[in-house]
Amino acid sequence: MRPYAVLHLLSMVLMLFAGCMLLPLAFSLGLGDGVHAAYAQAIGVTFFCGIALWWLTRRAGRELRVRDGFLLVSLVWTVLPAFAALPLMMQLPALSFTDAYFEAASGLTASGATVLSGLDHLPPSLNLWRGFMIWLGGMGVIVLAVAIMPLLGVGGSQLFKAETPTPMKDTKLTPRIAETAKGLWLVYVVLTAACGLAYYLAGMTWLDAVMHAFTTLGLGGFSTHDASYAYWNSPRIEAVAIVFMLIAAINFATHFLAWHRRSLRAYRVDPEAKVFLMVVVASVLGIAAYLVWTGVHPDFGTALRYAAFNVVSIATTTGYANTDFNLWPIFAPLFMLFLCSFASCSGSTGSGIKMIRARILFKQVFREFVRIIHPRIYNPVKLSGKPVENNVVFAVLAYAFVYISCIAIFTLVLTLSGADVVTAFSAAVASINNTGPGLGQVGPASNYAVLNDFQTWVCSFAMLLGRLELFTLLLVLTPAFWRK
Numbered sequence: 001m002r003p004y005a006v007l008h009l010l011s012m013v014l015m016l017f018a019g020c021m022l023l024p025l026a027f028s029l030g031l032g033d034g035v036h037a038a039y040a041q042a043i044g045v046t047f048f049c050g051i052a053l054w055w056l057t058r059r060a061g062r063e064l065r066v067r068d069g070f071l072l073v074s075l076v077w078t079v080l081p082a083f084a085a086l087p088l089m090m091q092l093p094a095l096s097f098t099d100a101y102f103e104a105a106s107g108l109t110a111s112g113a114t115v116l117s118g119l120d121h122l123p124p125s126l127n128l129w130r131g132f133m134i135w136l137g138g139m140g141v142i143v144l145a146v147a148i149m150p151l152l153g154v155g156g157s158q159l160f161k162a163e164t165p166t167p168m169k170d171t172k173l174t175p176r177i178a179e180t181a182k183g184l185w186l187v188y189v190v191l192t193a194a195c196g197l198a199y200y201l202a203g204m205t206w207l208d209a210v211m212h213a214f215t216t217l218g219l220g221g222f223s224t225h226d227a228s229y230a231y232w233n234s235p236r237i238e239a240v241a242i243v244f245m246l247i248a249a250i251n252f253a254t255h256f257l258a259w260h261r262r263s264l265r266a267y268r269v270d271p272e273a274k275v276f277l278m279v280v281v282a283s284v285l286g287i288a289a290y291l292v293w294t295g296v297h298p299d300f301g302t303a304l305r306y307a308a309f310n311v312v313s314i315a316t317t318t319g320y321a322n323t324d325f326n327l328w329p330i331f332a333p334l335f336m337l338f339l340c341s342f343a344s345c346s347g348s349t350g351s352g353i354k355m356i357r358a359r360i361l362f363k364q365v366f367r368e369f370v371r372i373i374h375p376r377i378y379n380p381v382k383l384s385g386k387p388v389e390n391n392v393v394f395a396v397l398a399y400a401f402v403y404i405s406c407i408a409i410f411t412l413v414l415t416l417s418g419a420d421v422v423t424a425f426s427a428a429v430a431s432i433n434n435t436g437p438g439l440g441q442v443g444p445a446s447n448y449a450v451l452n453d454f455q456t457w458v459c460s461f462a463m464l465l466g467r468l469e470l471f472t473l474l475l476v477l478t479p480a481f482w483r484k
Helices: 003-020 022-031 036-056 066-084 086-091 097-108 124-139 141-152 157-163 177-202 206-217 235-248 252-261 265-269 273-293 300-315 331-340 355-373 390-416 421-432 453-467 471-476
Strands: none
Touching: 003 022, 003 036, 003 066, 022 036, 022 124, 036 066, 036 086, 036 124, 066 086, 066 097, 066 453, 066 471, 086 097, 086 124, 097 124, 097 453, 124 177, 124 206, 177 206, 177 235, 177 252, 206 235, 235 300, 252 265, 265 273, 273 300, 273 331, 273 355, 300 331, 331 421, 355 390, 390 421, 390 453, 390 471, 421 453, 453 471
């Protein structure tokens, strides 16, 4: 381990992050909403800390080893929310550091869970900052840093592997890792611009369109209105959201290849995209029929509208709502929480265990059935016609065990601290899957302000853990990581 080299690179990320705050500062000055002083102070504090840390570690080496990359990614995602919270705390004096950190962590992890109310009356640039945090965190601040750091003479391969989920870790879309990061960001920016334009044409104001384009492509449920999408009550706006949530939940490497090769073949051979779409469509139709059957909506058309929007929103770990689905018969919201655990694709801005791991787990179950009947058979797990190595299958099994264990532990801890079991379980699932709204006291009609400080910190840690796909952060916490 070379902690000084890691801290040196952390200082660069801090200075880069200070530069990201210039966008809401410019909006605040342009709109005259009175928040510019808070942004100026936050930029000053963040940049000063970054330059001071850079000066103290300027003699440290710059080349990263694998373990250095994991440590840097963990530090970035735990430290940045503290600086991202500064504009919130300076503009909203009643907001505690605990709640401000939670809000910022929810933004940067693209969770969309909030402790704020009265969103309709917040200064516009503050809502924009909340959305911009989700947009940055959706693709990953580290991936952006990978594209910039080569200009500073810093290798980014280790960072990219620590930050990006399977199967992108060992797949370079372009010969140079920085070019890969730039390509992914280009696709991300173009899709965000298209989403914002579609929202505007569908009836949003330009400011709402920009903010919700950020949160839609980042798959985080922050909104500028307490009622979320029920504020507009517009099927056209909801249709735009559904389309772009589905796009954002598909592997961005697949989008990049489709654009680069000018062909849709990339989607046909993707081992997740088709299954993801089939699962979501089947779930929407099933929940719509269930809502009609239980008398929640009188006709299938109305049920389909609300089922489509909310099922896609939760399944893709976005967290928007156009109705209080907490009031639906319990099967429907529970099934939606189940979907958010695995539906989105790897390499997307969604979270959960991802569809590719779910497919491997599903195939491994039937592989074991066949092995029991035919002990000597050679029956490898296959994806897209290609065998998956056993070490990958074992890694997925270990990941699934850790994932389930974390949900159980967080649920028990939240229950022990006083939360009812529905609130505790749904908050644990929603936090670790970076989904946002849960059930019970943290349902879509409420927010996480009902939690006490201890519970808020538990959910903050769960969001960070889920955003870094469990192993990245847990690995740093193990004694073996720090041994020579």
